[in-house]
Amino acid sequence: MSTKEEHQYAKKIKEQAYNLGFSLCGITTPESPLHIEEYHKWLSDGLHADMEYMGNDRARHMRANPKDIFPECKSILVVASNYYQGEFLHPSSDAISGKVARYAWGKDYHTVMKHRLQELMGFVECVSGKPVRYRLYVDTGPLLERELAQRAGLGWIGKNTMLINHNIGSWTLLAEAMLDIWLPPDEPYIVDRCGSCTFCIDACPTDAIMSDPRRIDSNKCISYLTIEHRGAINSDRRSDLDDWVFGCDICQDVCPWNNRFAMVEHDVDFAPVYPLPHLDLHNLLQMDQSEFSRTFSGSPVKRTKRSGLIRNASVALGNHGDDKSIHALANSLSEDPDPIIRAHSAWALGKIGDKKVVNLLNCARDNEDDVDVLVEIKAALEELSSQEKKQ
Ligand code: SF4
Ligand code: SF4
Numbered sequence: 001m002s003t004k005e006e007h008q009y010a011k012k013i014k015e016q017a018y019n020l021g022f023s024l025c026g027i028t029t030p031e032s033p034l035h036i037e038e039y040h041k042w043l044s045d046g047l048h049a050d051m052e053y054m055g056n057d058r059a060r061h062m063r064a065n066p067k068d069i070f071p072e073c074k075s076i077l078v079v080a081s082n083y084y085q086g087e088f089l090h091p092s093s094d095a096i097s098g099k100v101a102r103y104a105w106g107k108d109y110h111t112v113m114k115h116r117l118q119e120l121m122g123f124v125e126c127v128s129g130k131p132v133r134y135r136l137y138v139d140t141g142p143l144l145e146r147e148l149a150q151r152a153g154l155g156w157i158g159k160n161t162m163l164i165n166h167n168i169g170s171w172t173l174l175a176e177a178m179l180d181i182w183l184p185p186d187e188p189y190i191v192d193r194c195g196s197c198t199f200c201i202d203a204c205p206t207d208a209i210m211s212d213p214r215r216i217d218s219n220k221c222i223s224y225l226t227i228e229h230r231g232a233i234n235s236d237r238r239s240d241l242d243d244w245v246f247g248c249d250i251c252q253d254v255c256p257w258n259n260r261f262a263m264v265e266h267d268v269d270f271a272p273v274y275p276l277p278h279l280d281l282h283n284l285l286q287m288d289q290s291e292f293s294r295t296f297s298g299s300p301v302k303r304t305k306r307s308g309l310i311r312n313a314s315v316a317l318g319n320h321g322d323d324k325s326i327h328a329l330a331n332s333l334s335e336d337p338d339p340i341i342r343a344h345s346a347w348a349l350g351k352i353g354d355k356k357v358v359n360l361l362n363c364a365r366d367n368e369d370d371v372d373v374l375v376e377i378k379a380a381l382e383e384l385s386s387q388e389k390k391q
């Protein structure tokens with residue numbers, strides 16, 4: 001192929017990517033990422049919390065050497081889907097609800113984007129007139145995908161570490177296709193348009209955003225704590241979660257590039273699927289395993305598993321502090337088969353701080369045999385007793 005033909009070929013592939021519903025598409029090479037040392041420092045500083053799969057030897061090696069993932073790779077196609085659906089008002093009912101990060105309101109993006117990428121690969125083969133070998137990744141492979149996206153010209157990496165595009169903001173999800181054919185790479189996006197802005201750093205309720213170099217401390221980040229972290233959430237961090245039960249959008253919500261340029265995408269695959277976008281927290285506490293699986297099958301929310309989501313719902317109810325939640329939390333404390341959920345329900349009852357909670361906690365203590373839950377009940381009773389002394 002001549003250079004002109006190669007550029008036309010790349011142009012056709014990008015047009016087809018847009019036809020398939022992707023909002024951005026760029027091309028880069030499989031060279032080692034420039035920021036790999038910063039990434040290794042992020043790992044060695046323990047900022048990946050307990051996401052061990054990111055720090056193991058294989059993952060480190062592959063992220064540093066994309067060619068070793070797929071030695072035949074000559075080009076990487078990077079695509080982004082805009083999932084922004086606009087603002088959704090809280091339901092008019094007086095249900096107490098929890099917040100879910102926007103990317104998780106609709107169908108599972110892994111499935112949606114993989115399917116679109118597979119269709120795109122069919123087109124690539126059709127246009128090239130020969131079989132093309134490829135590997136597809138949707139937030140799954142050991143790739144530094146934001147750096148690849150920046151190198152493919154899709155935008156810059158903001159202080160909140162999200163990829164930001166100057167036309168549509170940062171409400172996007174990334175995916176990659178490693179191809180065994182050469183395509184002309186796009187110019188990297190080298191301008192940093194954050195300037196002196198610090199809105200995301202100032203707005204982060206947990207001080208998780210570090211500015212020099214730009215990185216997130218996962219140990220503090222609500223997204224990590226509500227989605228990736230398994231087991232009990234450290235009691236010092238629970239108030240930080242406020243009413244987030246899956247992820248956190250604060251550092252994107254405040255970004256001027258989103259406020260000015262976010263484009264509402266009426267992409268049906270990312271439209272909210274009931275009961276999202278707002279989850280009724282009392283209903284969540286009543287969900288058994290089969291109802292959880294039925295409700296969130298095909299949704300990114302299932303990643304937390306039942307234990308994580310209802311743990312988060314208990315914490316959010318404690319943060320709401322509404323005595324209307326006492327009944328639901330007391331039921332959860334006495335009936336839920338999962339000790340992690342019972343422990344967080346005990347904490348939440350202690351936060352609500354109503355006198356009738358003391359009897360409920362005492363009763364639960366007499367019937368509880370899990371050591372960790374007993375510790376939480378004791379702490380909740382102590383919290384209530386110290387509140388009473390102050391009054
Ligand atoms: Fe902070 Fe939330 Fe952004 Fe995490 S997602 S860095 S907690 S604002
Ligand atoms: Fe950059 Fe400001 Fe957006 Fe943060 S809020 S990512 S500093 S432009």
